[in-house]
Amino acid sequence: MKNINKLNIQFYKCFFTILFVMGVNLYSFGQDVIVKLDGEEIESKVLEITPESIKYKLFDFQDGPLRNISKEQVALIIYENGTRENFSKIEVSNELKNISLEETKAFIVEYINKYGYEEDTFKRPYKATFEGNYLRLVVLRRNGVDPVNDGLLYDFSNVYKFQRVSKRSDKLAFINIFVSILKNDRKDKWDKHKLVMRVSGIPEAESIVNALKHLNSLLLEKDAVDAKF
Structure with a gap:
């Protein structure tokens, strides 16, 4: 009986560990990444893009304030689904x-x-x-x-x-x-x-x-x- 209880405990530990890892992985793929021209990356939730700026909230603080960043400071956005939007203006003669x-x-x-x-x-x-x-x-x-x-x-x-x-x-x-x-x-x-x-x-x-x-x-x-x- 004791061996069965030990097996049950080990099973539940493994089960909840798997759930936790899955949850972490799902969480990590849910953000948009704003990549600045200097290479800094901001994990965020992009809410709106205007002609001058990008409005977003920090991914790990979505109850926090709405933030703005000038598009002139941004190289690209990598959205949660993997698509990319480039903002850097590269002039070609x-x-x-x-x-x-x-x-x-x-x-x-x-x-x-x-x-x-x-x-x-x-x-x-x-x-x-x-x-x-x-x-x-x-x-x-x-x-x-x-x-x-x-x-x-x-x-x-x-x-x-x-x-x-x-x-x-x-x-x-x-x-x-x-x-x-x-x-x-x-x-x-x-x-x-x-x-x-x-x-x-x-x-x-x-x-x-x-x-x-x-x-x-x-x-x-x-x-x-x-x-x-």
């Missing part, structure tokens, strides 16, 4: 608007492979390739052939912020972009990351940034078209 996705990708690969380096030294160049519409950047050793690692895979349809090119000298500039990278291939988990690239030349750095902005614009247009079907 008129000269680039007629350049196709494939041409843009080819230009990015060519310029990064010629002028792009790991942020700390000119001794480790980047090797850029595309896997579908994802950009892989691999750091090479000094010989420019052997890879240091497998590199990172970037999703330029999900850019948080393009910063201005940092100009250090005529032959040295830095690119700084907050963008999503693949963190876990098996789970298809992506996370925000700051890409810092050393570039040998200011015009070259500006050209790479403009091409990446155009890539972002083309991918967002493609996603919008795909969503309609």
